[in-house]
Amino acid sequence: MKTMSTHAAFAIVAAVAAGAQADIYQDPGIFAPFGNAQVDIVWGGSSAGYTGEVQWVDTAFEGAPQTLWTNHNATAEQTYRIPRLFAAGERVDFRYEIISGNIDAFATFVPADWAQFSVDASDPRNVVVGVEDIRYPSGDMDHNDAVFRVVFSQAAVPSPGSLALIGAGGVFMTRRRR
Ligand SMILES: [Ca+2]
Numbered sequence: 001m002k003t004m005s006t007h008a009a010f011a012i013v014a015a016v017a018a019g020a021q022a023d024i025y026q027d028p029g030i031f032a033p034f035g036n037a038q039v040d041i042v043w044g045g046s047s048a049g050y051t052g053e054v055q056w057v058d059t060a061f062e063g064a065p066q067t068l069w070t071n072h073n074a075t076a077e078q079t080y081r082i083p084r085l086f087a088a089g090e091r092v093d094f095r096y097e098i099i100s101g102n103i104d105a106f107a108t109f110v111p112a113d114w115a116q117f118s119v120d121a122s123d124p125r126n127v128v129v130g131v132e133d134i135r136y137p138s139g140d141m142d143h144n145d146a147v148f149r150v151v152f153s154q155a156a157v158p159s160p161g162s163l164a165l166i167g168a169g170g171v172f173m174t175r176r177r178r
């Protein structure tokens, strides 16, 4: 009976801890607010002693991390355009790898790393991301060690000319089947 009550007490403590963790570690997910979205990553700035690489990771296609800049070599408003379009609600993921200082790496798609990122999506077309470069709870949690924006814009729709070409191709294929 004593063992059972100990287990029950542990279960309650675990549940409370999980609830508290859920509050601290929110998914910093960044999502395309509309379809056919072009995504630009725009450097903001850094106040940090450590050097880290900002990386975009195409998690949907299991892509290798693509390094954009470090927090110390990026210049203001420097922009990287992701070489594909995003569907509505699709996630844009990042990784931050400290290469000088306390070596570590954090990713927006790893729940244990979520505390390292702050995300302000009050303007869903212009999302501000901040990174804390020392693992929680040791860091100062200023989330200004790397700051960048994720800017979504509507990609241009295909011109009428290219649509006509697609139409002609469709007719051609239909005729061949006959
Ligand atoms: Ca800082």
Ligand SMILES: [Ca+2]
Pocket (backbone or CB within 6 Å): 132, 133, 134, 139, 140, 141, 142, 143, 144, 145
């Ligand atoms: Ca910091």
